[in-house]
Amino acid sequence: MLHFEFMATFASEFKRQATKLGADIRHRSLIQKSLKGYEKSRDEKKGRFQDWEAGRQAAAETKWEAINHLDKYLSEFADNIAKRGTKVFWASAAEDARNYILNLAKEKQARTIIKSKTMTSEEIHLNDALSKAGVAGLEAFILCIFTLRSMHRNLSGQNRSAPPSFA
Amino acid sequence: MVRIFEKLGHKIEFDESIVCCGQPAFNAGYWNEARDVGIRVVEKLQTAEVVVIPSGSCGAMIRVFYPEVFKNHPQEEAARSLGQKTYELSEFLVDRLGVTDLGSRFPAKVTFHDGCHGLRELHVKPQPRQLLKRVKELTLVEMEDQTSCCGFGGTFAVKFPMISTAMGEGKCASALETGAEYLVSNDSSCLMHLQGLLTRQKKTLKTIHLANVLASFD
Numbered sequence: 001m002l003h004f005e006f007m008a009t010f011a012s013e014f015k016r017q018a019t020k021l022g023a024d025i026r027h028r029s030l031i032q033k034s035l036k037g038y039e040k041s042r043d044e045k046k047g048r049f050q051d052w053e054a055g056r057q058a059a060a061e062t063k064w065e066a067i068n069h070l071d072k073y074l075s076e077f078a079d080n081i082a083k084r085g086t087k088v089f090w091a092s093a094a095e096d097a098r099n100y101i102l103n104l105a106k107e108k109q110a111r112t113i114i115k116s117k118t119m120t121s122e123e124i125h126l127n128d129a130l131s132k133a134g135v136a137g138l139e140a141f142i143l144c145i146f147t148l149r150s151m152h153r154n155l156s157g158q159n160r161s162a163p164p165s166f167a
Numbered sequence: 168m169v170r171i172f173e174k175l176g177h178k179i180e181f182d183e184s185i186v187c188c189g190q191p192a193f194n195a196g197y198w199n200e201a202r203d204v205g206i207r208v209v210e211k212l213q214t215a216e217v218v219v220i221p222s223g224s225c226g227a228m229i230r231v232f233y234p235e236v237f238k239n240h241p242q243e244e245a246a247r248s249l250g251q252k253t254y255e256l257s258e259f260l261v262d263r264l265g266v267t268d269l270g271s272r273f274p275a276k277v278t279f280h281d282g283c284h285g286l287r288e289l290h291v292k293p294q295p296r297q298l299l300k301r302v303k304e305l306t307l308v309e310m311e312d313q314t315s316c317c318g319f320g321g322t323f324a325v326k327f328p329m330i331s332t333a334m335g336e337g338k339c340a341s342a343l344e345t346g347a348e349y350l351v352s353n354d355s356s357c358l359m360h361l362q363g364l365l366t367r368q369k370k371t372l373k374t375i376h377l378a379n380v381l382a383s384f385d
Contacts, residue, residue, distance in 0.1 A: 015327070022329035032337065036312075 094124035101126065105135050112136045168221050168256060170382040171269060182211050190228040193236060195322045202236050209233070209242045209249055217263070218253040221378045222354050223285020224321075226255040231288045255285050256378060257294040257353055267297045273383045274304035277375075278347040280338065280361070282354030283316050295353055295377050302380060310341040319360035335364045343372055353377045 021027050049055045066073050078088045091097035105113060113135055115121055130136070172179050189204035208229070212218050220226045230250040237246035260266045279299065285291040299307045318324070318334025339361060342350045350365075350372055352358050358374040365372055 015329075018327060019329045022333040028333060028337070 097124050098126060098129045102129060102133050105130070105133065110135060168219070168378045168382070171378065174269065174384070175264065175266065180215070185211050188225045188228045190225065191321055193228065193232060198236055202240065205233060205236060205246070206242060209237070209245050212249055213245055215252070217259070218249065219256055219259045220253065221256045221376065222356070223255045223282045223289050223291055224354050224356055226253060227284035227288035229253045255289055255291050255353060257298055258289065258291045261294040261297055268301040269298070269381050269384060271381050271384045272303040273380050275348045276306045276308060276346065277349040277351050277380070278308050278310045278342050278345045279313065280317060280342065280350060280352040280357055281314055282352055282357045285353055286314060291353065298377070298381060299351065305380070308345040308347055310345050312341050317357040317361055319356050321356065324360060332364070335360055339364050339368065339370070343370060347372065350374045351377055351380055
């Protein structure tokens, strides 16, 4: 399952995993390889800027502008995605958001939910709430693209008795 | 280091009663204990013209972190002025004295490891290389991930030995790939960690401090 109950024992769980993975040479070389790939690609992208610090500054200013004018940008964003067929629900607290999602799941009798990987869902403790309600939350992110394809086939199957399991 | 400065005609004073800068306690979150140790450093070094440390780690503690540790304490001003006259060895030689050639001779192939505190807090990077390039019969070969941490990190190695070891093994592998005979650094703590790993791996690559390489003259 994707959900781990280690909030209370986070430190000991971290140490346990670190001991296991730290001794796993194959895992380490995979991480090394992807880190090096990331660094190479980062340096290439950096090389495209005449002044990459100025690029960072411009990005930071854009972010600052957005955060300080959320009243304007959020409603503009909500209007635009609503026009594209997305249903927007405004929640003023984490609980409102969780309840909305849980009620929706209940109403649709969902046993499995595929959600995009967002920090917001972490912040509102959605995984925890879903698991308590007996719904499996599956994170969908780009690296899982092949898994997602097979998941799509699984979900469209008629007599599926258990949610598909993912490593 | 004494040999180097005497050759350059400087007078050295070394106070053996200054045991430690207090960084282990500071890094572990014990600021009061770190300050207790640091007070002695601040007071005893008050009269020195400049303070040179063969370690980017202790250098960073004094120059970068003492102002934080002593903020709103009686030694605040003294700590700040101590920081302003404190240098890591290679930056002192190159930036302050303008010396890059010490007439050293070290016939070996070496690679250089940047200690995190020297590199990231004191921004020491070109200076040791400028010095090593002037050492006769020495060949400097850079390793692939020269700026990555060796994994020591003081108390980090004690709290998370499994991560520390994994990081150190990665660093050793990069150093070994260069085919160098010596792994040089300006921080003894990194060298201690890496030598421990290399010895366990039964490798012939030896660690050596930059000061020892530079002091190789007649």
